[in-house]
Amino acid sequence: MSKTVILYGTESGNAELVAEDLAAEMAGDHEVSVYDMSDFDVADFDPAVFVVVVCSTHGDGELPGGAKPLFEALMSERPDLAGITYAMFGLGDSSYETYSQGSEIIDRAFTELGAERVGVYGRHNASDGSLPNDDALEWMRALFEFA
Amino acid sequence: MHTSSLPQAAGPSIAIVGSGPSGCYLAHFLRKRWTDSDIVIFDRLSLPYGLVRYGVAPDHTGTKAVTRQFDRLFERDGVRFVGKTEIGRDITMHQLRAAFDVVVLATGLPADRALGIPGERGADDGLTGVYGSGRVTRLINGHPEESADEVHFGSRVTIVGHGNVAIDLVRLLLTSPEELRSHGVAEDVVGRIMAGPVRHIDVVGRSCAVQAKFDTNMIRELSKIPNVQFFAADRELHTPVGDGQDGTRRDAVAALIAESVPASPADADADVARTVRFHFGWAPDRLTGTGSVDATVFRRADGSVGSLELASDSVLTAIGFSEAVDASLRRSDHESADSHLDSGRLAAGLYCVGWLRRGPHGTIPANRTDAKSVADVVGAAFAAGEFPGGKPGFGGLPERNRV
Numbered sequence: 001m002s003k004t005v006i007l008y009g010t011e012s013g014n015a016e017l018v019a020e021d022l023a024a025e026m027a028g029d030h031e032v033s034v035y036d037m038s039d040f041d042v043a044d045f046d047p048a049v050f051v052v053v054v055c056s057t058h059g060d061g062e063l064p065g066g067a068k069p070l071f072e073a074l075m076s077e078r079p080d081l082a083g084i085t086y087a088m089f090g091l092g093d094s095s096y097e098t099y100s101q102g103s104e105i106i107d108r109a110f111t112e113l114g115a116e117r118v119g120v121y122g123r124h125n126a127s128d129g130s131l132p133n134d135d136a137l138e139w140m141r142a143l144f145e146f147a
Numbered sequence: 148m149h150t151s152s153l154p155q156a157a158g159p160s161i162a163i164v165g166s167g168p169s170g171c172y173l174a175h176f177l178r179k180r181w182t183d184s185d186i187v188i189f190d191r192l193s194l195p196y197g198l199v200r201y202g203v204a205p206d207h208t209g210t211k212a213v214t215r216q217f218d219r220l221f222e223r224d225g226v227r228f229v230g231k232t233e234i235g236r237d238i239t240m241h242q243l244r245a246a247f248d249v250v251v252l253a254t255g256l257p258a259d260r261a262l263g264i265p266g267e268r269g270a271d272d273g274l275t276g277v278y279g280s281g282r283v284t285r286l287i288n289g290h291p292e293e294s295a296d297e298v299h300f301g302s303r304v305t306i307v308g309h310g311n312v313a314i315d316l317v318r319l320l321l322t323s324p325e326e327l328r329s330h331g332v333a334e335d336v337v338g339r340i341m342a343g344p345v346r347h348i349d350v351v352g353r354s355c356a357v358q359a360k361f362d363t364n365m366i367r368e369l370s371k372i373p374n375v376q377f378f379a380a381d382r383e384l385h386t387p388v389g390d391g392q393d394g395t396r397r398d399a400v401a402a403l404i405a406e407s408v409p410a411s412p413a414d415a416d417a418d419v420a421r422t423v424r425f426h427f428g429w430a431p432d433r434l435t436g437t438g439s440v441d442a443t444v445f446r447r448a449d450g451s452v453g454s455l456e457l458a459s460d461s462v463l464t465a466i467g468f469s470e471a472v473d474a475s476l477r478r479s480d481h482e483s484a485d486s487h488l489d490s491g492r493l494a495a496g497l498y499c500v501g502w503l504r505r506g507p508h509g510t511i512p513a514n515r516t517d518a519k520s521v522a523d524v525v526g527a528a529f530a531a532g533e534f535p536g537g538k539p540g541f542g543g544l545p546e547r548n549r550v
Binding site: 064093127 | 172175208209212213215216219362363364367511512515516
């Protein structure tokens with residue numbers, strides 16, 4: 001059974017709910033655990049564990065508050081993430097020019113440190129008031145068909 | 148498998164008073180902790196979600212979407228919503244505390260903070276045409292206790308305040324009737340906004356441009372409204388950026404002004420052109436008029452000599468919120484030497500959260516963080532045996548309150 005960790009970076013809680021729904025969907029076939037990015041230690045990245053990131057966007061294209069501690073730790077400790085594979089699902093609101101840019105900040109940090117993104121970059125646009133959960137589940141099913 | 152917080156069984160029964168963001172987030176975090184607890188959210192209105200429903204601007208659908216998250220509390224997570232029930236009137240605090248192990252007050256701060264200047268209504272001698280931003284956003288959002296009958300915006304509106312609420316008002320007053328309707332704004336309210344229609348808005352704040360409170364994305368959003376030209380006096384806009392200060396808000400206003408174009412002669416002739424002027428560094432001094440307001444006078448906020456008089460068909464105040472004078476529940480009535488507001492604890496088994504706990508600052512995400520910390524405090528207190536469990540919960544309320 002493959003191991004997966006789902007990391008969420010959230011501001012208003014939507015990314016947390018997405019992460020929980022993804023975990024529930026995966027639970028049968030994977031050993032999966034869910035972490036708020038603010039509770040995840042950079043030392044815990046493990047090449048044997050696939051990483052799914054669900055991250056929202058705050059304000060003017062910034063990281064959500066919950067993602068900041070991990071991002072700052074990545075930037076200051078610069079761990080070698082070579083061998084880590086991950087998938088990215090970004091949340092945002094296209095009424096703002098900076099739609100979905102919060103997740104891109106994490107994506108750039110992961111790539112810079114040697115991790116490899118697989119699958120399609122998932123995105124959900126909240127401007128129509130819809131919840132991201134269904135889009136995210138669909139994205140995940142496609143992701144694991146590919147993987 | 149959710150390693151972040153392992154649910155424990157046999158939790159306390161919990162009543163949350165107020166179904167705005169703080170109350171709903173609190174229910175979410177407490178439900179994660181205690182999967183089987185009786186958790187009930189009371190609201191004096193029939194519909195839940197408080198400021199998300201009645202305070203967030205109707206065109207900010209992305210922000211309002213957080214209610215879809217809260218819906219899951221009631222649809223899936225076994226949290227009960229009891230509307231049209233005001234604690235302190237329909238159910239006493241004593242009855243509530245007798246029925247529930249934990250009571251958390253999440254009633255927010257719904258009243259508009261007053262300007263406190265001559266001409267404002269307070270006693271009976273005030274001028275009409277002055278409206279609090281909370282009242283206006285409730286009206287625009289269809290709050291059951293607001294009526295458009297007495298509301299007259301006119302064509303020249305003065306908005307006092309430079310926070311995001313003030314910018315919401317600028318945008319909403321300049322939004323087309325079609326778009327307002329598409330967001331569910333009621334016809335009588337659309338009619339009031341179009342009655343002037345609004346032609347010119349002055350937005351006046353105490354701070355200098357560098358220290359204005361609004362967010363830059365709110366300013367950028369204004370650039371999408373058609374047929375509006377934005378202005379500010381150069382000397383007010385181009386104040387120096389001090390050490391450690393961030394000039395991005397000032398720069399966003401400068402960009403908005405630079406990009407906004409003068410009305411074409413055709414638009415000016417057709418009378419569809421509108422103007423907005425930002426004023427920085429002015430404190431309200433007095434309202435003048437006979438019966439209804441017709442001008443607002445400001446003095447320099449830094450105390451230097453100078454005044455600014457603006458013609459105002461109406462004045463909208465957006466300078467913050469406070470407790471309602473007629474609130475049926477007051478935090479101060481439940482505070483004692485034993486209270487610890489930093490943690491949200493008012494007494495054993497009695498807590499407060501959100502704006503009521505820490506004041507009217509911070510957006511929805513800040514109240515999520517607040518709710519998370521108060522949920523942790525409640526959890527630790529229960530684990531430490533600070534209050535006993537075993538109260539019956541919803542079933543322990545008088546029967547007439549359980550319908």
